[in-house]
Amino acid sequence: MIKALVNFIAIIKGSLLTTRHFMVNMWFHTLKLFRIKTKRKGAVTIQYPEEKREIAPRHRSLHRLLKREDGKPRCVACMLCVTVCPSECMYVEAAEDPDPEIQKYPSTFIIDLSRCCFCGFCVEACPEDAIRMDTEQIEFAEYTRDRLLYDLEKLIG
Amino acid sequence: MSDWIIILIKIICALVWFLVIALYLTWVERKESAVIQDRIGANRAYIWKFRFIGLFQPFADAIKMLFKEDFTPRFSRRFLHNLAPFISFFFVAITVSAIPFGDVLRIGGREIKLQIVDFNVSLLFVMAMLSLGIYGIILAGWSSNNRYTLLGGMRGAAQLISYEVALGLSLIGLIMVYPSLKLSAIVHYQGELLWGWIPKWGVFLQPLGLLIFFFAAMAETKRVPFDLPEGENEIVGFFTEYSGLKWGLFMFTDFMEVLIVACLLTTLFFGGWQVPWLYADGFHFPWGGAWLLPHGIVVAFQVLAFNLKVFFFCWLQILVRWTYPRFRYDQVMDLGWKLLVPLSLVNIAGTAILMSLIG
Numbered sequence: 001m002i003k004a005l006v007n008f009i010a011i012i013k014g015s016l017l018t019t020r021h022f023m024v025n026m027w028f029h030t031l032k033l034f035r036i037k038t039k040r041k042g043a044v045t046i047q048y049p050e051e052k053r054e055i056a057p058r059h060r061s062l063h064r065l066l067k068r069e070d071g072k073p074r075c076v077a078c079m080l081c082v083t084v085c086p087s088e089c090m091y092v093e094a095a096e097d098p099d100p101e102i103q104k105y106p107s108t109f110i111i112d113l114s115r116c117c118f119c120g121f122c123v124e125a126c127p128e129d130a131i132r133m134d135t136e137q138i139e140f141a142e143y144t145r146d147r148l149l150y151d152l153e154k155l156i157g
Numbered sequence: 158m159s160d161w162i163i164i165l166i167k168i169i170c171a172l173v174w175f176l177v178i179a180l181y182l183t184w185v186e187r188k189e190s191a192v193i194q195d196r197i198g199a200n201r202a203y204i205w206k207f208r209f210i211g212l213f214q215p216f217a218d219a220i221k222m223l224f225k226e227d228f229t230p231r232f233s234r235r236f237l238h239n240l241a242p243f244i245s246f247f248f249v250a251i252t253v254s255a256i257p258f259g260d261v262l263r264i265g266g267r268e269i270k271l272q273i274v275d276f277n278v279s280l281l282f283v284m285a286m287l288s289l290g291i292y293g294i295i296l297a298g299w300s301s302n303n304r305y306t307l308l309g310g311m312r313g314a315a316q317l318i319s320y321e322v323a324l325g326l327s328l329i330g331l332i333m334v335y336p337s338l339k340l341s342a343i344v345h346y347q348g349e350l351l352w353g354w355i356p357k358w359g360v361f362l363q364p365l366g367l368l369i370f371f372f373a374a375m376a377e378t379k380r381v382p383f384d385l386p387e388g389e390n391e392i393v394g395f396f397t398e399y400s401g402l403k404w405g406l407f408m409f410t411d412f413m414e415v416l417i418v419a420c421l422l423t424t425l426f427f428g429g430w431q432v433p434w435l436y437a438d439g440f441h442f443p444w445g446g447a448w449l450l451p452h453g454i455v456v457a458f459q460v461l462a463f464n465l466k467v468f469f470f471c472w473l474q475i476l477v478r479w480t481y482p483r484f485r486y487d488q489v490m491d492l493g494w495k496l497l498v499p500l501s502l503v504n505i506a507g508t509a510i511l512m513s514l515i516g
Contacts (some may be wrong), residue, residue, distance in 0.1 A: 004496070011481070014480050014481065015480050015481075017475060018193045018476055018478075018479060018480040019476060020190065021192070021193050021194075022192050022193050022196065023512050025192045025193075025195060026192055029192065040196075042192070042194070042195075043191070043192075043195050043196050043197045044195050045195075046199045047197070056229065059435065
């Protein structure tokens with residue numbers, strides 16, 4: 001009997017908690033409806049396509065290849081990123097560069113974004129600092145998979 | 158002839174009221190749960206740039222359900238499978254005929270009761286129709302010919318039958334206090350005053366009965382704290398084999414039950430269309446003084462009061478649904494048979510003793 005009473009009080013307390021949440025949030029929603037500015041908002045929701053969350057500086061977004069001063073890619077086609085990639089989504093073909101200081105350059109450089117898991121290992125592995133994931137671009141959904149194959153032109157642009 | 162037209166107009170008005178509010182309860186449920194959980198809720202459905210905080214959402218849902226494939230499994234009993242949702246829908250929808258929305262409206266020397274039919278046993282009628290709704294559930298469970306749906310249907314029947322007992326017993330005290338089974342008469346009795354100033358509502362005369370009725374009626378709606386027939390996290394429920402609009406009908410029936418339970422709570426325990434101290438000719442306050450009003454405004458006040466009370470109880474039921482976790486099967490049965498039924502018996506005995514003492 002006492003246990004039942006304690007449970008009953010707990011039940012009432014629970015409903016009071018949700019009622020409080022409802023009332024407080026509803027109050028701020030109503031204020032917003034009448035265009036009254038308040039510090040607090042009725043909901044924690046970020047309405048995505050219209051408002052966007054600020055991307056953290058260390059966030060790993062879409063890859064980009066860096067350029068030398070003369071506009072060629074900084075990549076020397078050493079294949080370290082291809083080796084380290086856990087989802088095997090990179091494909092690099094090397095070609096010989098006339099400059100003996102550089103020796104090699106990538107003739108094709110393809111990242112299959114449909115397989116990429118955005119671990120950032122390629123960025124860590126790169127000895128030339130040629131690839132970075134700091135474009136802050138996170139919306140690149142496509143209707144077909146082959147449009148997710150990003151080649152050298154797309155990555156460097 | 159004109160009587161028939163009046164009846165027809167009343168039926169159309171009441172059904173439209175009932176269905177539109179039940180439709181918008183789906184939206185209210187989504188919005189209210191969102192506000193409780195610090196979210197925003199459905200606000201994206203729009204017609205040509207206008208969103209109106211998501212008020213078009215129920216229509217978007219309905220259109221989606223209309224165009225979904227209505228699949229009947231090969232192994233089901235086809236006729237009953239198709240019939241079941243309509244049975245459960247019909248028996249809830251018909252209960253609105255007994256709900257009094259207001260007192261009489263006088264237009265052109267004619268007295269129109271704001272109630273579709275005012276017959277002598279309307280309370281029993283509503284109870285009977287609500288319990289016949291079980292047939293829809295158990296037929297759906299059985300005719301789908303699937304073990305889980307059958308289990309859901311059986312559980313639904315067991316739950317509804319056991320709570321039917323508590324529901325019926327909790328109302329006996331009320332019937333003793335207001336000696337009538339006629340809903341309009343019960344509402345009229347509640348217009349009197351207790352000790353000259355408290356309105357004689359059921360909540361003041363039958364607090365325990367109200368509590369039992371509320372729990373049992375919540376169980377009747379078979380929503381979350383008592384969602385045994387559905388049990389989405391264990392047996393998916395009696396409508397597993399339904400899709401499209403027939404599934405939507407089951408869901409819609411749930412919301413209609415919420416609405417009819419709110420109507421019953423209002424009518425039986427919170428004075429129905431009564432506004433405290435409002436009489437046929439206006440307000441007469443217990444501390445003296447009066448505020449006389451024309452007939453039309455008094456009726457408008459009554460209908461408004463009824464609607465506000467109903468909305469409050471819809472809100473309360475949705476709040477309960479989004480506050481509490483669901484009961485296990487044995488817990489529901491324990492609560493029903495070991496707590497609510499004895500308590501309602503105690504309520505009957507206590508009411509009888511008090512009434513014989515006071516006279």
